[in-house]
Amino acid sequence: MTDLIFAATCDLAGKVRGKAFPADQLDKRLKRGVGWTPTNVQITCFDAIAESPFGALGDLLLIPDSEAGVTAAFEGGTERFMLGDIVTLEGDPWELCTRSLLRGALDRLQRVGGVSLLAAFEHEFQLIDGNDLPNEAYTLQGFEAQRGLCEALMAHLAGAGLSPDSIMKEYGPNQYEVVIGPEEGVRAADAAVIVRELTRATARHANQHATFAPILDSASVGNGVHVHMSFLNADGEPATYDADGPCGMSEVTAAFSAGVLKYLDSILALTAPSVVSYLRLIPHRWSAAYNNLGFRDREASLRVCPITAKDPISIARQFNIEYRAADAAASPHLALAAIVHAGCQGIEEGLTPPEPTEEDLSLLSPDDLEARGFVRLPEMLETALDLFEANDIVRGWFPDVFAPVYLAHKRAEIAHVIEMDIVERCAAYSQTY
Numbered sequence: 001m002t003d004l005i006f007a008a009t010c011d012l013a014g015k016v017r018g019k020a021f022p023a024d025q026l027d028k029r030l031k032r033g034v035g036w037t038p039t040n041v042q043i044t045c046f047d048a049i050a051e052s053p054f055g056a057l058g059d060l061l062l063i064p065d066s067e068a069g070v071t072a073a074f075e076g077g078t079e080r081f082m083l084g085d086i087v088t089l090e091g092d093p094w095e096l097c098t099r100s101l102l103r104g105a106l107d108r109l110q111r112v113g114g115v116s117l118l119a120a121f122e123h124e125f126q127l128i129d130g131n132d133l134p135n136e137a138y139t140l141q142g143f144e145a146q147r148g149l150c151e152a153l154m155a156h157l158a159g160a161g162l163s164p165d166s167i168m169k170e171y172g173p174n175q176y177e178v179v180i181g182p183e184e185g186v187r188a189a190d191a192a193v194i195v196r197e198l199t200r201a202t203a204r205h206a207n208q209h210a211t212f213a214p215i216l217d218s219a220s221v222g223n224g225v226h227v228h229m230s231f232l233n234a235d236g237e238p239a240t241y242d243a244d245g246p247c248g249m250s251e252v253t254a255a256f257s258a259g260v261l262k263y264l265d266s267i268l269a270l271t272a273p274s275v276v277s278y279l280r281l282i283p284h285r286w287s288a289a290y291n292n293l294g295f296r297d298r299e300a301s302l303r304v305c306p307i308t309a310k311d312p313i314s315i316a317r318q319f320n321i322e323y324r325a326a327d328a329a330a331s332p333h334l335a336l337a338a339i340v341h342a343g344c345q346g347i348e349e350g351l352t353p354p355e356p357t358e359e360d361l362s363l364l365s366p367d368d369l370e371a372r373g374f375v376r377l378p379e380m381l382e383t384a385l386d387l388f389e390a391n392d393i394v395r396g397w398f399p400d401v402f403a404p405v406y407l408a409h410k411r412a413e414i415a416h417v418i419e420m421d422i423v424e425r426c427a428a429y430s431q432t433y
Contacts, residue, residue: 275414278328
């Protein structure tokens with residue numbers, strides 16, 4: 001039997017695609033990669049091919065990254081994959097490679113803010129056809145029903161070089177949340193992909209099916225992705241906290257946060273990019289429905305998180321902000337790129353964040369919301385795409401080819417489910433994510 005390594009990219013659909021090669025070719029593949037096709041970028045999450053500017057033309061390379069490799073041994077066999085970069089035949093970054101898009105955003109953050117990014121993605125997922133126990137939200141019994149899977153998953157995450165933090169039975173049916181520690185730069189998004197794939201693999205080897213679909217039942221809870229962010233200065237010291245800043249935010253954090261909130265409605269199509277994502281982003285679901293800043297508020301789109309430390313140094317190291325309007329239909333690299341670019345725009349524009357909300361914004365009239373600078377986030381993917389397309393500033397953060405390709409990709413996804421009712425749509429997404 002030949003050991004194989006899967007060279008992978010997390011694409012515009014948030015799917016991990018690629019090619020496998022014999023493990024004894026690794027040294028060669030780290031330099032030359034495997035062949036890739038430009039039109040692959042237009043494969044939707046339902047495996048339809050959206051309208052592509054590339055057609056059958058062109059060739060690319062997918063180069064695996066030795067720093068982004070995973071080997072996980074299961075009783076039924078070993079799974080091995082390496083995330084990588086899509087490049088041209090000349091070795092230049094391809095304009096639609098999601099890892100390259102994130103690098104561009106992080107480079108911009110360094111230029112305009114003088115800081116680097118630490119980030120961690122919290123994931124919620126559900127087990128389909130699992131051992132469903134009713135009335136067990138957050139309980140020991142609910143956890144014990146899947147203790148073996150949870151312990152195996154945390155071991156595999158540690159084996160992949162990540163920092164497992166916690167795992168618990170969540171509120172929804174067969175729903176769990178897995179949390180890891182922060183990573184710097186592109187590694188943070190790589191880690192999010194690794195968490196998803198190892199969760200799926202661990203469930204698969206336990207004869208179960210884990211799904212990260214944004215929502216399985218419109219009458220129940222959804223599965224979100226919460227992106228925690230903090231900053232380091234040029235000396236590697238925390239740069240997120242200032243005791244005298246708004247809600248404890250430093251100047252760079254405050255401006256970054258204000259940018260995220262200002263451009264939130266125009267980046268939502270990149271961070272919550274499925275048709276069913278918008279069944280979750282409604283008031284009173286503990287997700288996000290408005291472009292508001294929250295101080296320890298789990299219904300805010302951007303939240304200043306609580307800390308447990310008491311001394312200033314520890315406070316500075318713990319302090320972080322959390323973006324809550326995301327889910328696992330998004331490529332972590334693309335979602336993080338959009339958030340970082342929005343934050344950079346806030347830094348460049350010298351924005352200041354609004355006061356944190358401490359009320360139910362759904363009770364305010366549209367006029368009151370507008371007067372206070374709040375907007376109801378898009379309530380359907382079509383609207384979110386239109387807002388992205390109409391915003392020249394947001395489109396300008398990306399290469400010229402990106403917006404038309406992404407819009408065509410997502411509109412083909414919409415066309416796939418347009419005749420389905422809500423139950424059928426949720427079922428379709430539960431199978432693909």
